[in-house]
Amino acid sequence: MALGRPVMNSTGAQTDAWSGAFLLDSTASGVAAQDFDGLQRLWDTQLGDVFPMPALSPDSVDGIRARGRLARVRDVAIVDVHGLSAVRSVDAPGSVDDMVMMYTVRRGAWTFGGPRDRYEHTVPAGQFLLRRFGPWPRFETMPNTMNRILILPLSVLSPLLGGRSVTGPLDSAEMRLLMAHVNMVHATIGDLGPAxxxxxxxxxxxxxxxxxxxxxxxxxxxxxxxxxxxxxxxxxxxxxxxxxxxxxxxxxxxxxxxxxxxxxxxxxxSVSTYIRRRRLEEARRALTAPHGGLSVSEIAAHWHFSDSSHFIRAFKKRYGRTPKEYARSTRTADDRN
Incomplete structure (x- = not known):
């Protein structure tokens, strides 16, 4: 198991933003107890002040296989989990403070509650659920479920939510922007200063x-x-x-x-410049694909350049060589190696 550690700033002091990763596999012989204790320590250290780790059913603990990453930006926590095995929680004594949480399921499904619970809801792949939870509901996941959980500040989101849940597709405009921003947080968190x-x-x-x-x-x-x-x-x-x-x-x-x-x-x-640049990058890969076999005119058409001449001019301006020259030089270098 790899335990996440806080990201440190240049002075060695812990910042308001950090990230870490975890890997849990209790199916390997003789490591179940050690790995579960490690996950508990990781959770307590990095997320325990947000909410405690839910009580897992014994069969889940014995066969749990999951990997993921954690990130914290002030009072917002992000937990990406890829659960290779199915996981079930059980009712536990006591409760936790109310939380506003968002579940975004990219694969599999995440089900909350059951017939006897006040709240029962399944979040399938491609959907999200945002609501105030309290106390912690029981949940069950399918094998190979990929979920991103956001823990959000209660004081800011609860007045907007009231007692309702917000659900919808991950490809809505608002969710596209939020998920793109979370991806940027993961990519840059180690370099963030106070501003x-x-x-x-x-x-x-x-x-x-x-x-x-x-x-x-x-x-x-x-x-x-x-x-x-x-x-x-x-x-x-x-x-x-x-x-x-x-x-x-x-x-x-x-x-x-x-x-x-x-x-x-x-x-x-510009938007058009970005699109053209990305299409040129993909065309460059196609030129050097081992079994591609596409001609320059076919590649130009596939990536929606107006004609071969336009594609050749744009490619040479970007990479300093024509598509044929680039492909030939790449093959020559491969032959030498």
Whole structure:
């Protein structure tokens, strides 16, 4: 098991943001008790002040296999869990303080409660659930469930939620932005200074509030990096779509074209430039694929360049060689090796 440790700043003092990873496999001979104790210590050290680890059923403990990562930004905690085995919790004495939690399930399913509980709900793959929990409900997961859990500040989110739950698809505009921002937090948390921590924390709160309201403030400058990142992630999944462009991305993210362009401008980049650059990168890979066999004109058409001449000019400007020259030099280098 790899235990997460707080990220330290340059002076050695613990910051308001840290991350860590865990790996738990109690199916290996003779390590079940040790690994479970390690997970308990990890949970208590890094998340115990947010909420205690739920009581797991004995069969779950004996066969639990999971890996994941943790991140904490002030009073927001992010727990990514890939549960290879099914997991069930059991009723435990006492209760925990009320919490606002968001469950985003990318694979499998996460079920809360049961017939005798006041609250019963299943979150399937591609959906999210945001609600105030208290006390901790029983839950059960399918094998190979991938879930991202956000623990959010009660004082900020509870007045907006009231007693209701918010559910919906992960591909809604608000959820795309929130998940893109969380991905950036994971990628940059080790380099954040005090100002960076304040910025990413403020954006996390604003985006979580946007999910509750079903809309976000598209002129809020703190959200521009998240909007640009969400647009990039969406564009990356649609590079072969002939309709891909600024208008398509703006519609999917429920923002105006001017708002989208402003978000990219903060990075000194245009939306169209990003799309063209990513298509060129994929075309470059296709040129050197071992069993690709596509001609230059076929690659140009596949990645939606207007014609072969346009593709060749753009490729040479980006990489300093024509597509044929690049492919030939790559094959020559491979032959030498």
């Amino acid at each position: 960076g921590v304040r910025a990413v924390h403020g954006a996390l709160i604003e985006l979580a509030k946007a999910v509750v309201k079903g809309r976000f403030d598209d002129v809020e400058p703190r959200l521009a990096p998240s909007l640009a990142q969400a647009a990039k992630e969406l564009a990356d999944r649609h590079l072969t779509d002939p309709e891909l462009g600024p208008a398509m991305l703006a519609r999917a993210l429920n923002v105006s074209l001017s708002t989208l362009h402003r978000a990219f401008a903060t990075e000194g980049l």
